[in-house]
Amino acid sequence: MMFKAATIKDIAKALSISTSTVSRALSDSYEISPKTKKKVLDYARQINYQHNPIAASLRSRKSYTIGIMVADVANSFFSQTINGIESVAYEKGYNVIITQSHDSYDREVINIEHLANRSVDGLLISMSAQTIDYAHISKLHDQGLPIVFFDRIIDQIDTYKVTTDNFKAAFEATELLINKGYQKIAHLGNAPQLSITAERVNGYKAALAKHHINFDADIVKYCHEGGRNITEVEEAIFYVMSDAIKPDALFIASDLISTTSLRALNKIPGVQQIPIIGFSNSDVIDLLSPRISYVRQRAFEMGQVATGMLIQLIESKYPVYEFDTTLLEAEIHWIT
């Protein structure tokens, strides 16, 4: 079944030179004379020599591969981030391996361990909604594996981080609703343990405070499974939209929760047309019914920035101890 691929040994033998010369010629080393390089390159092409990065990385401890860990590639936000990651990774000669946690802690641990074992040079991580213990990441970080967090970041590990200015985005979204004349604004948050959840709630609270509106804990609901659990979202919506509460606007903290909410709202007779602002990077947001205003994150750019930082870490000759967290502005689209 298995074929026998050509190796540098074959080239060395055929050309009566050493394997190290071949290796150096192939990597375009300055030590090798142009004619030797040409000879090697030509013969390599002729016998269809394929570089074996597995062997190379075993020896050089460098794989030119970046591991990505996201909740779900089906999520528009993440797929856009991934495209941003790929764009700078490929440009700098790195390849990427994508894995999904599906917001499961166990899956996150398995995937991260697998990525580390497959000797990625660095990790780009957006935390799963379920994760509250970070030992699996700390361990690798302590061992010196370069890691950059994006989107769902954590305080507990000191490294570069990139995320949206969620506080500001939530603040502005809420204030926009207030300025439009809405006072009783219900909020549906993501899983409470996520960084983005707290930041968004805080932005929401701050906007209320600025406009002297009392914060009412009763109209803030968290979806512990981040919208994956339809029942959870429906219950939140049905509760909030009940006669006893009746907010005059909705601020929703995630894509999945937004769409599930729309579906729930469509089920309630006579309750349509409540103004909604939701975080969303969906590319069909403009086609949804009921219409919904949205906060759009710069996902592609987030991927680019994170990858730039990671590669900088990977290629740094000296250990880095000073890190910062980049905040990206979100755009708010008001749909009437």
Added chain:
Amino acid sequence: MMFKAATIKDIAKALSISTSTVSRALSDSYEISPKTKKKVLDYARQINYQHNPIAASLRSRKSYTIGIMVADVANSFFSQTINGIESVAYEKGYNVIITQSHDSYDREVINIEHLANRSVDGLLISMSAQTIDYAHISKLHDQGLPIVFFDRIIDQIDTYKVTTDNFKAAFEATELLINKGYQKIAHLGNAPQLSITAERVNGYKAALAKHHINFDADIVKYCHEGGRNITEVEEAIFYVMSDAIKPDALFIASDLISTTSLRALNKIPGVQQIPIIGFSNSDVIDLLSPRISYVRQRAFEMGQVATGMLIQLIESKYPVYEFDTTLLEAEIHWIT
């Protein structure tokens, strides 16, 4: 920067046994006594030994990794397929590496080469819309690399394939429209070089023929960039919806083309509410406006089936020469 991970050598030295014994104990070989196994396993856990699959695969020529090549993970159909792939891959001890062609031939070639170089044990491929030359795949196939095609398959390479029964699905979708009383049904197809495009057009034609409706080439438009090029889709829609043509129903062959078409239709004053059936695996299809009927493929299952076949190929002791193509039924959802 780099840490020094524990190796089987460390274990062997500490326990005063040979590395081969450690290796065998770790892989639970029948040759090793239970107590030796226990000793090794315990010590390995104690020093946090991490298996190094890179080294293992260099030696054993087996990586337990499957490479996936899809057009775009942001596409619901593909992300669902990927989830299906992962579900059986993980269950059988394989890991997956996902890459995207973005429907670019060049990207497809680069990615497939990279996957092959990283010694994946096999490849799961859905062709890019742009590809018409298959040499990059044939080469690997000829070398004995197990490959299974799914969704967008090709005739030119003889191996296992899984796809939707696109002919039947298109036939039924078209016939449904006919049975509802629509006669002039325009069709928007995907890129012409894709297998799925021809199959769907043929199903469409067959349904027309069965009901004695003349096939009119003028109301069939192909989107060569599969909906990525908005202008292309808009032009097709505007052309088809012009007064000169005015079909009474639309049959659209892909998700992306469907949503872009909806957007284009929304731009045309007074032309709403033309019945549409589109291929779509979007999970917000029910929230779109205008409403749209849809053909849903069994994406998750397609991933599962393809992966099962691939692993069977990978683990086969003898070369396989007999292949078949599995056709999965699609479901049609009529939305009034």
Added chain:
DNA sequence: GTGAAAGCGCTAACAC
């Protein structure tokens, strides 16, 4: 049931 030894394909000191 366990060990010795070879080697997967490559890179990187260190020679010269």
Added chain:
DNA sequence: GTGTTAGCGCTTTCAC
């Protein structure tokens, strides 16, 4: 500018 040598960490005959 090129060769020699020694592994990277693991598996796998072949011994015993």
